[in-house]
Amino acid sequence: MSDYLQAKAVYAKLGVDTDAAIEKLKSVPVALHCWQGDDVRGFDQKSDGPLTGGIQTTGNYPGRARTPEELMADIDVVLKLCPGMKKMNLHACYAIFDDENGGWVDRDKIEPKHFKKWVDFCKARGLGCDFNPTFFSHPMCDPLTLASPNEETRRFWIEHGKACIRISQYLAEELGQPCVMNIWTGDGFKDIPADRMGPRMRYKESIDAILSEPFDFDKVKPCVESKVFGIGVEAYTVGSAEFSLGYAAANKDKCIPLMDNGHYHPTEVVSDKIPALLTFFPEIALHVTRPIRWDSDHVVLLDDETREICKEIVRCGGLDGRVKIALDYFDASINRVVAWIVGFRNVQKALLMALLTPDAQLKGLQDTNNWTELMVSQEELKTLPFGAVWTQYCESCGAPADGEWFKVAKAYETDVLSKR
Ligand code: RNT
Ligand code: ZN
Numbered sequence: 046m047s048d049y050l051q052a053k054a055v056y057a058k059l060g061v062d063t064d065a066a067i068e069k070l071k072s073v074p075v076a077l078h079c080w081q082g083d084d085v086r087g088f089d090q091k092s093d094g095p096l097t098g099g100i101q102t103t104g105n106y107p108g109r110a111r112t113p114e115e116l117m118a119d120i121d122v123v124l125k126l127c128p129g130m131k132k133m134n135l136h137a138c139y140a141i142f143d144d145e146n147g148g149w150v151d152r153d154k155i156e157p158k159h160f161k162k163w164v165d166f167c168k169a170r171g172l173g174c175d176f177n178p179t180f181f182s183h184p185m186c187d188p189l190t191l192a193s194p195n196e197e198t199r200r201f202w203i204e205h206g207k208a209c210i211r212i213s214q215y216l217a218e219e220l221g222q223p224c225v226m227n228i229w230t231g232d233g234f235k236d237i238p239a240d241r242m243g244p245r246m247r248y249k250e251s252i253d254a255i256l257s258e259p260f261d262f263d264k265v266k267p268c269v270e271s272k273v274f275g276i277g278v279e280a281y282t283v284g285s286a287e288f289s290l291g292y293a294a295a296n297k298d299k300c301i302p303l304m305d306n307g308h309y310h311p312t313e314v315v316s317d318k319i320p321a322l323l324t325f326f327p328e329i330a331l332h333v334t335r336p337i338r339w340d341s342d343h344v345v346l347l348d349d350e351t352r353e354i355c356k357e358i359v360r361c362g363g364l365d366g367r368v369k370i371a372l373d374y375f376d377a378s379i380n381r382v383v384a385w386i387v388g389f390r391n392v393q394k395a396l397l398m399a400l401l402t403p404d405a406q407l408k409g410l411q412d413t414n415n416w417t418e419l420m421v422s423q424e425e426l427k428t429l430p431f432g433a434v435w436t437q438y439c440e441s442c443g444a445p446a447d448g449e450w451f452k453v454a455k456a457y458e459t460d461v462l463s464k465r
Pocket of ligand 2: 270305332373
């Protein structure tokens with residue numbers, strides 16, 4: 046009997062159907078962030094400008110993508126070496142300007158035509174696309190954006206947000222899948238402010254103004270992403286957890302909350318927050334990352350919290366569209382394409398593990414106060430023959446199994462990345 050058939054029989058004894066788990070996972074889109082390929086630089090500014098907004102990429106590994114063509118070629122390698130359904134996730138700073146579309150414009154003037162090449166890229170690969178206004182790494186950050194006391198600054202960034210709503214609607218219509226459009230700014234202060242309310246009131250009014258741009262909420266899913274602090278903005282963040290959740294709760298007809306698991310105090314866990322939010326919100330969005338001591342955006346591992354997040358997504362019925370899953374990390378200290386692949390594959394693994402969990406039985410043990418058996422069951426699940434099911438999943442997606450893909454990525458490094 047093949048390894049897979051043996052594993053299937055082991056899971057079947059627990060009432061778990063491995064074939065059904067594999068088929069289910071194939072239908073779940075996970076958004077692949079374009080910004081892992083070039084250290085969150087994009088194409089719309091002088092390429093050596095600093096990354097601002099309290100986020101940082103560290104490392105100087107050779108081979109960063111410098112042009113749309115290079116970035117797309119790298120993404121193709123990732124798509125090929127990862128199983129599962131992917132969706133692209135673009136930032137506005139990845140607009141592509143050329144002679145045909147009239148050349149460079151600033152962020153308040155970008156249009157759907159600047160993303161036509163990305164639409165062609167997605168169409169050719171059958172992908173949907175999510176989108177993000179880029180409220181950082183730009184001369185109009187004063188350093189605040191939507192919360193700035195300066196009206197001209199706010200106006201510029203509101204126009205940027207509105208332009209992004211129009212682009213998101215275009216992406217959704219062209220690609221036939223909803224576009225999650227995430228609003229995140231690094232607005233905040235390094236030291237103790239004298240006015241905490243003013244920036245938040247301005248932030249609220251600016252987001253209101255952006256969302257006053259007409260859009261179809263079935264197609265465009267605007268999100269507000271909260272944060273606890275960033276580098277250089279340690280004392281106060283305008284878009285805090287309470288602010289963002291409050292905003293989303295008060296604007297449920299046009300906005301959903303987004304949680305990034307790097308954006309909380311180190312003992313808080315997003316896994317626990319997923320069912321809390323799903324109690325009140327029909328839809329929520331996630332950025333899956335790996336924080337080490339702060340929002341360091343390390344490559345996602347198959348660690349306990351990633352697994353727990355995926356268990357909650359599955360148990361809470363999040364795979365049928367209620368939970369929008371996206372990756373968000375950027376490591377410039379290792380091969381960037383490999384970083385992308387490892388993180389994407391790990392989220393797939395964690396989702397598959399979650400789908401292979403006998404949830405109804407475990408819940409039954411909990412509801413009957415059978416805590417001893419629940420602990421034993423949960424521990425023993427950890428040593429079931431998951432690897433064979435994972436290999437089967439990869440094969441059935443036409444993607445390489447563990448042990449097979451790294452040499453392909455290494456060859457791409459030798460042949461392409463190292464020559465940049
Ligand atoms: C930053 C936020 C945000 C960014 C991306 C690039 O702390 O997590 O989501 O990482 O928009
Ligand atoms: Zn994020």
